[in-house]
Amino acid sequence: MWKKTIPVSIAFAVGLFMALQFFVPHRHVQSVVEEINRWTSLIWCAALILGTLSLAKHLSLKIKAKKEGWGYAVIAMISMIATTVIGFYTGIEQGTLFMRIYEFILAPLEATTFSLLAFYIASAAFRAFRARNAEATLLLIAAILIMIGRVPIGHAISEVIPQISDFILDYPNTAAKRGIMMGVGLGMISTALKIILGIERGYLGDK
Amino acid sequence: MKKLMDRLLKLDRRWTFLAIGISAVLPFLFPIGLAIHPSKEVQQVFDHVQALKGTGKPLVISFDFDPGTDAEVGPMAIALMDHAFLNNVPVLGLNFIYTGTSLAEIHIKKAAEKHGKEYGIDYVFLGFKTAFPNVMINMSKDIRLSFNADYYNKPIGDLPMMRKIKNYDDFGFTIGLGGTRMVEYWIIYGVGPYDFDYAIGCTAVMASDYYPYIQTGQSKGIIGGMKGAAEYEQLLLDAGLTETLGDAAMGLDSQSLCHLVVIGFIVLGNIAYFGEQRRKRKARQ
Numbered sequence: 001m002w003k004k005t006i007p008v009s010i011a012f013a014v015g016l017f018m019a020l021q022f023f024v025p026h027r028h029v030q031s032v033v034e035e036i037n038r039w040t041s042l043i044w045c046a047a048l049i050l051g052t053l054s055l056a057k058h059l060s061l062k063i064k065a066k067k068e069g070w071g072y073a074v075i076a077m078i079s080m081i082a083t084t085v086i087g088f089y090t091g092i093e094q095g096t097l098f099m100r101i102y103e104f105i106l107a108p109l110e111a112t113t114f115s116l117l118a119f120y121i122a123s124a125a126f127r128a129f130r131a132r133n134a135e136a137t138l139l140l141i142a143a144i145l146i147m148i149g150r151v152p153i154g155h156a157i158s159e160v161i162p163q164i165s166d167f168i169l170d171y172p173n174t175a176a177k178r179g180i181m182m183g184v185g186l187g188m189i190s191t192a193l194k195i196i197l198g199i200e201r202g203y204l205g206d207k
Numbered sequence: 208m209k210k211l212m213d214r215l216l217k218l219d220r221r222w223t224f225l226a227i228g229i230s231a232v233l234p235f236l237f238p239i240g241l242a243i244h245p246s247k248e249v250q251q252v253f254d255h256v257q258a259l260k261g262t263g264k265p266l267v268i269s270f271d272f273d274p275g276t277d278a279e280v281g282p283m284a285i286a287l288m289d290h291a292f293l294n295n296v297p298v299l300g301l302n303f304i305y306t307g308t309s310l311a312e313i314h315i316k317k318a319a320e321k322h323g324k325e326y327g328i329d330y331v332f333l334g335f336k337t338a339f340p341n342v343m344i345n346m347s348k349d350i351r352l353s354f355n356a357d358y359y360n361k362p363i364g365d366l367p368m369m370r371k372i373k374n375y376d377d378f379g380f381t382i383g384l385g386g387t388r389m390v391e392y393w394i395i396y397g398v399g400p401y402d403f404d405y406a407i408g409c410t411a412v413m414a415s416d417y418y419p420y421i422q423t424g425q426s427k428g429i430i431g432g433m434k435g436a437a438e439y440e441q442l443l444l445d446a447g448l449t450e451t452l453g454d455a456a457m458g459l460d461s462q463s464l465c466h467l468v469v470i471g472f473i474v475l476g477n478i479a480y481f482g483e484q485r486r487k488r489k490a491r492q
Binding site for chain 1: 218241353
């Protein structure tokens with residue numbers, strides 16, 4: 001009962017309440033919503049701590065077992081602990097050591113990793129973007145028109161290219177995306193209903 | 208010919224890396240100066256920010272990007288803040304991506320210093336808050352439900368600018384700048400239920416995902432990638448608010464050339480592919 005019935009009942013009651021409160025603007029109902037929102041914020045914060053501890057555990061196990069790439073785990077562990085301690089000790093305002101670590105280590109590292117994408121995209125496009133069949137050819141033509149129409153050189157070549165690019169984005173793209181969004185929305189509603197009704201119990205640790 | 212096709216098919220990928228590297232760097236050394244034509248989506252965002260002039264209402268910027276996407280989204284933030292500060296529109300900044308909080312502070316401080324703006328009067332940075340759906344819902348009632356203090360731990364009540372801001376009704380125009388889906392969550396949890404003026408600023412690769420929101424009116428426009436940022440800079444220049452273009456316009460020549468090189472590689476790859484298919488067919492016959 002403590003492991004199944006009570007948690008599922010709480011999920012049912014709170015889930016139903018949160019869905020219905022959208023249609024009940026009464027101040028008593030809204031004050032309960034405010035309180036629940038406060039609780040949720042606390043749960044999110046607790047999840048951050050849990051995530052950090054989980055990462056630390058994962059890294060320490062990797063180091064202990066000397067699994068492949070354990071050296072990186074050591075660097076990650078040291079970086080995580082050092083940044084946290086420095087952040088608490090010096091503060092996080094500009095000019096502090098924490099901010100220098102952010103500006104001169106984390107920011108260039110992240111920017112470099114992201115910018116490498118351009119190189120890999122070019123290489124992958126050369127090797128894999130083939131007009132193998134009608135659908136692939138259509139995708140290829142659309143991609144080329146968008147790529148060239150979305151940069152100034154498209155305008156420089158012809159005024160028509162950006163117009164075609166805009167048309168593709170405004171109509172076929174929007175129509176397809178809208179369909180996907182509706183599908184995702186319906187999927188989310190069905191998952192929420194499954195949780196509220198106790199059919200989906202993954203959050204209880206069920207497989 | 209056969210040899211050439213074989214060579215193309217087996218081309219070492221380091222050549223593609225070199226070509227992209229050169230095409231990315233070269234335009235910075237020798238600018239091409241291609242003309243920038245602002246799109247209607249960026250023009251719409253510009254018009255909404257321009258309309259804030261004299262209203263006293265703030266431009267709210269959600270800085271939801273980190274250093275990885277700063278090259279694309281950062282120039283948007285700078286251009287938007289330039290626009291607001293030049294029109295004496297207050298700026299309210301916040302952030303839901305913790306790897307971007309410090310970056311947001313850097314951008315806000317730089318822009319404010321450039322225009323001689325005073326903290327607490329002309330701009331405020333609320334900093335990072337977790338549980339973004341709750342924050343967005345809370346802001347429909349009272350921003351203080353989520354933010355008691357700003358990024359520097361100063362109570363919100365002590366900041367003169369914040370005395371006039373309670374909830375979404377007091378926001379002039381909100382813009383979510385991001386390299387993640389956070390820009391969309393603003394629509395799901397904010398604009399959808401509470402209906403306020405909002406626009407998206409995101410990386411180029413994400414922009415196509417959000418076009419449906421322009422048609423529904425939930426996003427008043429889109430600033431997409433470096434091109435969108437450069438278009439915004441061009442609009443500021445055209446309006447006589449600035450005298451030069453910014454960082455985004457500088458990078459646009461490089462982006463144009465890179466796109467051309469990628470297209471060139473796609474075409475070459477397909478020529479080699481079809482050549483090989485033709486040879487295989489002939490061999491079978």
